[in-house]
Amino acid sequence: MQNQSARGILYLCFGVFIFSLQDAIIKQVSGGYALTEVVFLRSCVGLPILLVLVQREAGWRALFAAGLLPLALRALIMFGAYTAYYMAFPALPLADAVALYFTVPLFITALAGPVLGEHIGWKVWAAVVLGFAGVLVMLQPGTGLFNPAALLSLISAALYGCAMLMARKMGTRLPTSVMAFYQNGFFLLGAALAAAVLHQLGIEHATHPSVAFLVRPWTVPTVTDGALIGVCGVVAAVGTMFLTAAYRVARSSTVTPFEYTGILWAPLWGYLFFSEIPKFTTFVGAAVILVAGLIAMRMAQK
Structure with a gap:
C-alpha cells in the first residue's frame, strides 16, 4: 500500500511538472493562434505516441x-476543463x-463524498470554505482589478476534479494508456468540431483576449511555433x-495535495518567459x- 502511494505521488509530481511547461508554451502562442488549432495539432502529435503506449501496456x-x-x-x-483553463x-x-486552478484539491475533496462515497466531515468543509476565501483574496471581486477570465480557471478546476474522481472510480478496470488515448482523441475531434462550428457561425473576432483565443481563425504556424505546439503533443500524451x-494507483486524498507542486513552476516560467511579477494578493491568496x-486532504484521510 505504501509503495502504491509513493508511486502515485511520484507520477503526479512529474505529470504536474511537465504540464507546467505546456502551460508556458500555450501562453506563448495564445496571442497569434486559435485555441482549437493548438489543441488539434497537439492532439495529432500525441495520437501516435499514445497508440504506442496502448500497445505496450495492454x-x-x-x-x-x-x-x-x-x-x-x-x-x-476533460475537454471542457482544459478549454476553460x-x-x-x-x-x-x-x-x-x-x-486559481489550485482549487482542484478543494473541489475533489468536496466531490469525493457524492462521487466516491467518502465521508466528508465539518472540519473538511471548513477547510474548503477557507480555501475559497483565498480565492476571493486573489479575485478581489467588486474592485476594478477583477478580471472575469479568472472564473475560467475555477471552472476548469471544478471540471478537472470531476474527471480525476472518475478515473479513480474506474480503478484498475481500464489501462491508463487507454483512458489517455480516448481523452486525446476526444480533444482532437472536439477541437475540430468547435472550429468548424465557429467558422460556420462566422465568429472570428472578439475584444476580450480569452474569447479571441477561442474564436480566432486558423493560420499556418511558423516553424518555431509549430515546433512548440508539437512539443505540447508530447507533453500532453x-x-x-x-x-x-x-489517481488510479493511489487514493485521491493521498496524491491530490501534490498537485500544489505546480505552484513552484508557474511563477518561475511567468517571470523567465513573460517578465511577469506576481502581485502581493496572488501570493496571499x-x-x-x-x-x-x-x-x-489531511482531514479527509482520517
Whole structure:
C-alpha cells in the first residue's frame, strides 16, 4: 500500500511538472493562434505516441474492449476543463491562472463524498470554505482589478476534479494508456468540431483576449511555433498518462495535495518567459488556498 502511494505521488509530481511547461508554451502562442488549432495539432502529435503506449501496456484490442460511454463522458469533461483553463492564459498572468486552478484539491475533496462515497466531515468543509476565501483574496471581486477570465480557471478546476474522481472510480478496470488515448482523441475531434462550428457561425473576432483565443481563425504556424505546439503533443500524451496513473494507483486524498507542486513552476516560467511579477494578493491568496487544501486532504484521510 505504501509503495502504491509513493508511486502515485511520484507520477503526479512529474505529470504536474511537465504540464507546467505546456502551460508556458500555450501562453506563448495564445496571442497569434486559435485555441482549437493548438489543441488539434497537439492532439495529432500525441495520437501516435499514445497508440504506442496502448500497445505496450495492454495491446490495441484494449481500445475496443473498454466501455466507451464512461470514457467518452470523462473525455468530454476533460475537454471542457482544459478549454476553460487555456482560455484564461491570454488575459491573466501565468501565476494567477495557475494559482486559481489550485482549487482542484478543494473541489475533489468536496466531490469525493457524492462521487466516491467518502465521508466528508465539518472540519473538511471548513477547510474548503477557507480555501475559497483565498480565492476571493486573489479575485478581489467588486474592485476594478477583477478580471472575469479568472472564473475560467475555477471552472476548469471544478471540471478537472470531476474527471480525476472518475478515473479513480474506474480503478484498475481500464489501462491508463487507454483512458489517455480516448481523452486525446476526444480533444482532437472536439477541437475540430468547435472550429468548424465557429467558422460556420462566422465568429472570428472578439475584444476580450480569452474569447479571441477561442474564436480566432486558423493560420499556418511558423516553424518555431509549430515546433512548440508539437512539443505540447508530447507533453500532453506523457503528462496525461502520469496524472491519470497517479489517481488510479493511489487514493485521491493521498496524491491530490501534490498537485500544489505546480505552484513552484508557474511563477518561475511567468517571470523567465513573460517578465511577469506576481502581485502581493496572488501570493496571499495562493498561500491560503494551499493551506486550506492541505488541511482538507489531511482531514479527509482520517
